Amino acid sequence: MRKSLEKTIVSLKSLLAVAALMTACLTGLGGGCLAQPASGDGAAIGLHGKRLFLRCASCHDISDSGVSRIGPNLRGVVGRKAGSFPGYAYSPAMKATDFVWTEAILDRWLTDPNTVVPGTSMAFGGLPKPEDRAAIIAYLANPAP
Ligand code: HEC
Numbered sequence: 622m623r624k625s626l627e628k629t630i631v632s633l634k635s636l637l638a639v640a641a642l643m644t645a646c647l648t649g650l651g652g653g654c655l656a657q658p659a660s661g662d663g664a665a666i667g668l669h670g671k672r673l674f675l676r677c678a679s680c681h682d683i684s685d686s687g688v689s690r691i692g693p694n695l696r697g698v699v700g701r702k703a704g705s706f707p708g709y710a711y712s713p714a715m716k717a718t719d720f721v722w723t724e725a726i727l728d729r730w731l732t733d734p735n736t737v738v739p740g741t742s743m744a745f746g747g748l749p750k751p752e753d754r755a756a757i758i759a760y761l762a763n764p765a766p
Pocket residue numbers: 674676677678679680681691692693695698702703704705706710711712714715716722730731738740741742743744745757
């Protein structure tokens with residue numbers, strides 16, 4: 622009799638622990654459990670963009686490490702002045718530009734980089750599908766941690 626009461630108390634306690642964890646998660650105390658949308662189109666597009674970014678990742682780091690590879694680091698590139706990532710040796714063509722990366726300009730860039738910055742050193746054939754470009758741009762704007 623005593624044993625089963627103890628068991629009940631133990632399982633009640635673990636239930637409470639789970640409930641507390643879920644509450645922390647929902648209120649954002651759990652380290653951003655809900656930083657990414659958990660379901661729906663947003664998450665699907667984000668995932669698609671993340672997968673597509675593998676094509677860029679050979680040349681671009683997007684972590685906040687400050688590291689650039691063959692291409693400049695892309696952390697926070699949406700809204701950043703073109704050719705401005707510290708320490709990266711841009712092409713003369715890119716250095717001569719004077720614009721900020723918006724989603725619209727990125728869309729043209731990812732279609733064909735040379736139409737935006739003629740003479741750029743980014744050797745990339747372009748993404749022909751508009752939905753692929755949109756997914757990558759969504760990922761650039763909000764990369765997963
Ligand atoms: C073969 C290597 C390579 C690949 C693949 C590549 N890039 Fe680049 N990227 C570069 C280089 C090199 C530059 C610098 C261009 C310059 O200085 O003219 C650059 C520049 C950029 C810039 C401008 C950044 C700034 O600081 O102004 C953006 C945005 C960009 N790339 C996005 C992408 C995305 C998104 C992909 C994937 C769809 C991609 N790149 C694929 C090499 C690459």
